[in-house]
Amino acid sequence: MILRVRFHGRGGQGAKTASRILGSxxxxxxxxxxxxxxxxxxxRGAPVAAFTRFSDSEITERGFIFSPDVVAVMDDSLVADPLANPFAGLRKGGLAIVNTTRPAAEANGGRDDVTVITLDLTKRALETLGKAVLSAGIAAAVARSAGIDAEAFVGGLVDELKEVGLSDDVVSKNVALAGAVYDELKPVELRTEELPAKAELVPLAAVVSGDGSEDIVNVGNSASRHTGNWRVTEPVIDYQKCTDCMICYAYCPESAMSVGADGRIAIDYDNCKGCMICQAECPLRAIGSIMEDRR
Ligand code: SF4
Ligand code: SF4
Incomplete structure (x- = not known):
């Protein structure tokens, strides 16, 4: 069993913290x-998203959750927001938990193939905490619906709230708020189906490079992807000034510098993207710049 949860909130409401509480x-x-x-x-106020996956076996999925089993919508105004689109990809038979004063039938994002639970978490947070921070309440709602036991939930909640630096008093208030939400709900039996895999895993060819690390050499990766055509400004080393101190080599974010056969620092113009960090870092001002000929 694997459960994929996507939190949608507005900056400042605690979506990221909610995902962490649930994960812990x-x-x-x-x-x-x-x-x-x-x-x-x-x-603050902009739509944000956060994700939690948990499973009783190894989790091999990575990256954003596009087909969640559960969505937790922390702000009613996001339900119909085409940019946030919180119901997008929610699996048939899945669960949506929405912070709203509206009944479920009006806050279901037009989906009649999922279970919708609505709660007024904003009111509870204002009454208990004095501000509309919803992380504890929404995490409690998801944890209870997903069948996470109360002791594990409170442990994760306290750990994460202490981690963000809240005082014992504020942590206690959050525990009280979350406990009330947790006790009010019941586990929900989800009937979501596994989706067919979209793609096979692609094996990546790698070679051991000079410094002992592995370079992925498939087309589109690493050395095969030339970033030189991003360049507007071209760094040029003045070898009269350069002492080969290697400082520019250490700072180059593209590993586009190397030591040439003559023992001197050299720029790989196929991969130098023209960020000019090397010029800024050279203590001897030994790197000049010319505009790239972009014809
Ligand atoms: S930082 Fe300057 S002096 Fe040092 S190797 Fe680079 S170009 Fe030469
Ligand atoms: S311009 Fe940027 S990418 Fe190019 S060599 Fe200098 S640091 Fe590296």
Whole structure:
């Protein structure tokens, strides 16, 4: 069994923390678990998403969850938001938990093939915490629905809230809020189906490079993907000034510098993307720049 949960919230509501609480609770309950948010331009109020997978066997899936078994929608206004689109990909027979004052039939995103539970978590958070931070409440709702036991849930909740630096008093208030939500709900029997695998795993060819690490050499990867055509500005080494100190080599993010047959530092222009970090870091100002001929 594997359960994939996608949290949708607005920046500041605690979607990322909710995914972490659920992941820690599941782990404490004996499952393998992953939790992670989408990192992007972080802005209070903007739609955000976070993910938790947990399973009683090894989890081999990675990356964003496009076909969740459960969606947790922390803000009613996201239900009809075409950019957030929280019901997108929710598996038939899955579960949606929505923070809203509306009944389930009005907050189901037009889906009549899934179970929808609605709760007014904002009101509870305002009454208990004095602000609309929903991580504990929504994590409790998902954990209870998914059948995670109470002790493991509280353990994960306390660990994660302490991790973000909350005081004992605020942690206690969150535990009380979450406990009330947890006790109010029952486990939900999900009947989601496994989707057919979209693609086979692709074996990647690798070679051991000079520094002992492995380079993936399939087309489109690593050295086979030339980033030189991203360049607008071209770094040029002035070998009269350069002492081959290798500082630019250490800073180059593309590993586009090497030591040539003559023992001197050299730039691999097939892969140099023109970021000019090398120029900024050279202590002797031995790297100049010319504009790339873009014709
Ligand atoms: S940092 Fe400057 S001096 Fe040092 S190797 Fe690079 S170009 Fe030469
Ligand atoms: S410009 Fe950037 S990518 Fe090119 S050699 Fe310098 S540090 Fe590396």
């Amino acid at each position: 609770a599941a782990f404490g309950g004996g499952y393998n678990a992953q939790d992670f948010p989408i990192y992007g331009a972080e802005r």
